[in-house]
Amino acid sequence: MISQSRRQEIMSHLEQRRSCSIAELAEAFGVSGETIRRDIKAMENDGQVEKLHGGVRIRENPLETSYLRRLKDNQQAKESIGAAAASLVEDGMTVLIDSGTTSYYAAEHLRAANALSVVTNSLLVARQMALIGNNRVFFTGGEINPYYLSAFGNEAISQAVKYAPEIAFFSIGAIDPARGGLDFDMDEAKFKRAMAPMARKVIVLADSSKIGKGGLVHTFHLDQIDTIITDKMPPPEIRSALGAVRILIAE
Incomplete structure (x- = not known):
């Protein structure tokens, strides 16, 4: 040989x-x-x-050890949550899908959707949605963060806020019933904070491991969230603290 x-x-x-x-x-x-x-x-x-x-x-690819590997964490729950999120989308809608790993699964389950206008800062979501249906995809641009395979920063925000999505899907690092939605990256949280007021409905995607947990950076107040999609019903004390936020359990 x-x-x-x-x-x-x-x-x-x-x-x-x-x-x-x-x-x-x-x-x-x-x-x-x-x-x-x-x-x-x-x-x-x-x-x-x-x-x-x-x-x-x-030699480990740094992307494989970060975003692509995180896609596999709690994958079954993320798949279920993504499917439940996709079921809320109707043909012809304008939808924002952010850079989180659970949001990626929402995009995967939109294969049957048609004529969507998709706004995203995620390279993988942009690619996924551009290849299916008769969709229009608007990528925010800006500097790519290799840990998230997504664009953040002022350039991404200035482009994204030009759109008015009917639904915005945001993955979240943690949900604290006293402090709201939390994340662990300042740029990621800043992008979400800028986009939430632009959407008619804000839908947060979070598997049960993230509910009742703490985070580093504040992202959303609870009154900014319309629906939380998760895989298990939170304990009664957390449900009560979430107030008017709708809880949708993915099956």
């Missing part, structure tokens, strides 16, 4: 196992440890792998 082909096979091996020892790879490919070390050196120079003591591991 020539070196280039072997390196491709090593990469496939690492994609399945994430890391391997030099000895394991040498045995698997029937070559010496020194040959494997030369392969690893070349692959490291190409940015594909990282050397370990006595071994090698695949």
Whole structure:
């Protein structure tokens, strides 16, 4: 096996196992440890792998370890919440979908929708919605935050506030019954605060792990939220504190 082909096979091996020892790879490919070390050196120079003591591991894509990995956290609950959110959308509506991972699942469940006008600061949502139905997609622009794969900042806000969505879907970091909707990133919260008054209805998407929790940055007062979609009914004391906010349980 020539070196280039072997390196491709090593990469496939690492994609399945994430890391391997030099000895394991040498045995698997029937070559010496020194040959494997030369392969690893070349692959490291190409940015594909990282050397370990006595071994090698695949180089993690920072996007995979952040946003794309967070998509998988509580995935079943997020899928259910996304489906419930999508059921509220009618053909022809103008809809804002923000950058949160639960909001992404709302976009995924809008496959059957038609003729929507979708405003978003999320690269993944923009791509998803542009490929389905007879939709118009308006991306806010601005600087891309690689942790969220989304645009934030003044440029994104100045473009987004030109639109008047009938429904705005916002994922949220936490819901505190005394302080409202909270997040952990200042720019993310600032974008949501700017867009909430522009929407006819503000719908917050939050799995049950986020309700009754604390956060770093204030995003919404409770009286700004029309509906919270979650996967489990909150405890009675939290339901009472949420007042007039409608609670929709995703099934």
